[in-house]
Amino acid sequence: MEPKDQQLMVALRIRPLSEAELEEGATIIAHKVGDQAVVLMDPSEDPEDTLRAHRSRERTFIFDRVFDQHSTQEDVYSTTIRRLVEGVISGYNATVFAYGPSGAGKTHTMLGMDAEPGIYLQTLTDLFQAIEETRDHMDYCVSMSYLEIMQLLTKGNRQRTQEPTATNKTSSRSHAVLQVTVCQRRRSPDLAEEVHLGKLFMVDLAGSERASQTQNRGKRMKEGAHINRSLLALGNCINALSEKGSRTQYVNFRDSKLTRLLKDALGGNSHTVMIAHISPASSSFEESRTTLLYAYRAKNIKTRVKRNLLNVSYRIAQYTDVISDLRREIEHLKSKIEKQEKNKSEPGIPDVQGRVEKIYLHGTCSHLQMNKIRAQLIGAFKEQMEMRHSLVELENTNLELHVDLYRHLLTIADWEQGKSDLHMQRDQSELEKDEELAGTDGEDVPEEPQEVAVTTEEVNLLLAEHQKTSALKAGLEQRLALARQKASKMETLLPAQVTSEDQREVLRLLCRAHELEVENTELRADSLRCKTLLCQKDLVIQHCHQHRRLCEQLIRGQWQLMQDSGVQVPEALERQYRLYFRELGEGTLDRLLLLHSRMASSLQVSLTPCTPVCRYEV
Ligand SMILES: Nc1ncnc2c1ncn2[C@@H]1O[C@H](COP(=O)(O)OP(=O)(O)OP(=O)(O)O)[C@@H](O)[C@H]1O
Structure with a gap:
């Protein structure tokens, strides 16, 4: 059973304008066009400007699916996640994660409310129904775990930490991960028993904005910085993976607990859906623009999907x-x-x-x-x-x-x-001046x-x-x-x-x-x-390269110094200098380095093991 390349599915959800946004006179700047496009207008542009000379900040983004204020929870679920449920039961991994700034609607999509349940409940309902329908000839074992991740600190909490930020009254200050594992065992008289193990991750990320933007202070700001560090690590992984020929470059998933957890969802064996969230309000233009760019990059990510077959x-x-x-x-x-x-x-x-x-x-x-x-x-x-x-x-x-x-x-x-x-x-005089200012110890070490x-x-x-x-x-x-x-x-x-x-x-x-x-x-x-x-x-x-650049600067500097002060350079040394400058001009070393990096890239592709997580495969 060969693994198949799968493109990450990226959907966008635009929530309705909130009362607070209406009160402050915000206008709608994010418009859904058809099923897949969104146009984001720059509120700083003059709508009366008939010449429309500054169209540069108005931009259309295409995603796999776009939802707006008219879309229901059922619409979002049925077009993104429903199709993955059967896969999980038959041994495929799946991940869905909600991304976006604070207050953009992530928790609404994932958790929802009693009257409008979100993805967690809809998925579990479908999952258990599908299990019920095949119970005659299959045995199942389902386990679930809930994790709340704050950087450097992982704890499963019954209740997710919620506290108001400047941008959302019920803001979630952590990443919440619900993991469901389904083990399916076929009951059959012919002994051709197969054991399938499917894992489903449902992740509600914390707000993606920077800590400074939410005007948080003290403990909240520290928490925000930690959360943002893991989001930064996630962004770095998404960037590295979405680069052309991404499989060839090293993607560092170990930078945060979040990226370690999402390793398979992004670069491994999983069907993955990312649902980006934005507010349609003019006051959220910058955050929405950043979110759209981020989500747009994620569209290039590919995973390799394979059924997990055991024993x-x-x-x-x-x-x-x-x-x-x-x-x-x-x-x-x-x-x-x-x-x-x-x-x-x-x-x-x-x-x-x-x-x-x-x-x-x-x-x-x-x-x-x-x-x-x-x-x-x-x-x-x-x-x-x-x-x-x-x-x-x-x-x-x-x-x-x-x-x-x-x-x-x-x-x-x-x-x-x-x-x-x-x-x-620094020249000497400046040093002395600094020393005086620095006080008696004379230390001048940058912080x-x-x-x-x-x-x-x-x-x-x-x-x-x-x-x-x-x-x-x-x-x-x-x-x-x-x-x-x-x-x-x-x-x-x-x-x-x-x-x-x-x-x-x-x-x-x-x-x-x-x-x-x-x-x-x-x-x-x-x-x-x-x-x-x-x-x-x-x-x-890379290290040698840095060192080489330093040596290059030194050699050039010394050469210039000798030329300027009219030092008589010995013939042998002069010859070596000429050789050195000629090689530098021809760029031989740079070409060799380029060749090496290309060869290393192609080797890495062929060395990538199929699915290291899957133990007994046929
Ligand atoms: N599609 C929607 N329809 C109606 N109300 C929505 C929708 N999306 C979000 N809301 C409302 O907007 C508010 C903020 O949404 P939510 O708490 O889901 O944001 P969030 O992105 O999870 O924020 P945070 O990252 O701070 O936790 C909530 O009151 C929520 O009910």
């Missing part, structure tokens, strides 16, 4: 079991026929039926024993595979942490370099910007996380080694306990299927390692 080993075991059962049945019937024929020709032999039953009974006994042996082997293999998958995940996390760490260290190094440049640029302080804090967090995952990995490796010993002992002992060739064949197939799964996991781990290594190399090259 392939178990299924292979079942198929081989069916074959083996059928073979045994044929053998049994054949021998029965043979005996009946014989019986006909030798009527004197007594208790034939009893003998056949004895044979049959013997067969059943070994069949039960075989089942036990097979279950033991499958259990041991499964345990091993679980551990191997966890190890790959841990290793991947560690590699990502490395890349993040390096990136953060680069940011700090950048700042350090900028700081020393600043020192160099560390907030971004660097946060980055330093992140570095410490990353190091701690790295230590934690390394310890987990070491423990898991030990357990895996023990499990491997146990399984290989079993592999050597078990065949001696089975009597028929068929049964041996079943065990051989089981072991082979396990080997293939191990190989598959190793290959995946290798490809992840290569991908991360490429990212690391790119960062190293």
Whole structure:
């Protein structure tokens, strides 16, 4: 089953003008045109201006779907999410997230009101109805979790934190995530059991405006800044993903809890719908424009969707079991026929039926024993595979942490370099003047910007996380080694306990299927390692590139200094300078770097593993 590329569906919802907006005399500037377009007018333009000389700020945006004040909750749900519900039941992942500034209507769309329920309730109703309709031949297990995310702090709350901001009286100060997991097991007599695991994320994001715009202060502002940091991280991911050829570039999902959670929704295995929200009011022009631009970018994002199918080993075991059962049945019937024929020709032999039953009974006994042996082997293999998958995940996390760490260290190094440049640029007299002003200690260090302080804090967090995952990995490796010993002992002992060739064949197939799964996991781990290594190399090259620019400046400066002061340059050095400037002029190094980045990009595409989340796929 090949994964399919899916475009992110982006819908826009324009809420009605609020009473407050009407009272302040706001006019409507966002107009829905047809089902897919919205025109946003700039309120600062003069409507009387017949020449319409300044049309530049009036802009039309096209989305997959546009809803306005006349659209009902049912309209929004049925055209965006309803189609995904069946997919979730049959093992596909889906995500819907509401985006937009405070008070633009996100919670109204997601939660709604008793009389007009939103997406949460409509989706759950449809989901449970679909489950009810297929209950005759399917078993289901549904689990739900609700998370409220404030940056650096994650907690599941019964009630979402709501507090008034300057822009919305009942503003939500966090991202709310409702996750529903549906495990579907087909009940069928032919043993062709499939287990599908579908996950549905429904996310009501916090207001997207900047903390300063909501005029929040104190705790609310701190909270706003945290929330905005995760939204910023989300914006960075959307930007990186929506770039042309986005699959080739590194997308950092680890910058915030929100982006970690939405990793699959944006760059992985999920059908995803983004519903952007705006107010139609002239007073919200800037916020609406930013939201529309943001949502418009998200339209380019593609995900790779694949059904999550579990327990392939178990299924292979079942198929081989069916074959083996059928073979045994044929053998049994054949021998029965043979005996009946014989019986006909030798009527004197007594208790034939009893003998056949004895044979049959013997067969059943070994069949039960075989089942036990097979279950033991499958259990041991499964345990091993679980551990191997966890190890790959841990290793991947560690590699990502490395890349993040390096990136953060680069940011700090950048700042350090900028700081020393600043020192160099200042002439002595200015320094002395500054020293006087600075007081007795004579220190003249520019204040560390907030971004660097946060980055330093992140570095410490990353190091701690790295230590934690390394310890987990070491423990898991030990357990895996023990499990491997146990399984290989079993592999050597078990065949001696089975009597028929068929049964041996079943065990051989089981072991082979396990080997293939191990190989598959190793290959995946290798490809992840290569991908991360490429990212690391790119960062190293970026660092070298920065250093090269610094050297270039130095060489040019020194050359100029020598020319200006009429220093006699030795012939050999002069030759080296000429060579250096010629290479620089020809741009050889730049071309090589470009070639490298193109090759690395194409390699990354081919190294992208299909769906790392899905464990046992066929
Ligand atoms: N489509 C709509 N029809 C009618 N009323 C709406 C609609 N959308 C929003 N509203 C009303 O506008 C107000 C603000 O909406 P809501 O609380 O959903 O905004 P929000 O985007 O979730 O804000 P925040 O990010 O601050 O939580 C609410 O009173 C809500 O009932």
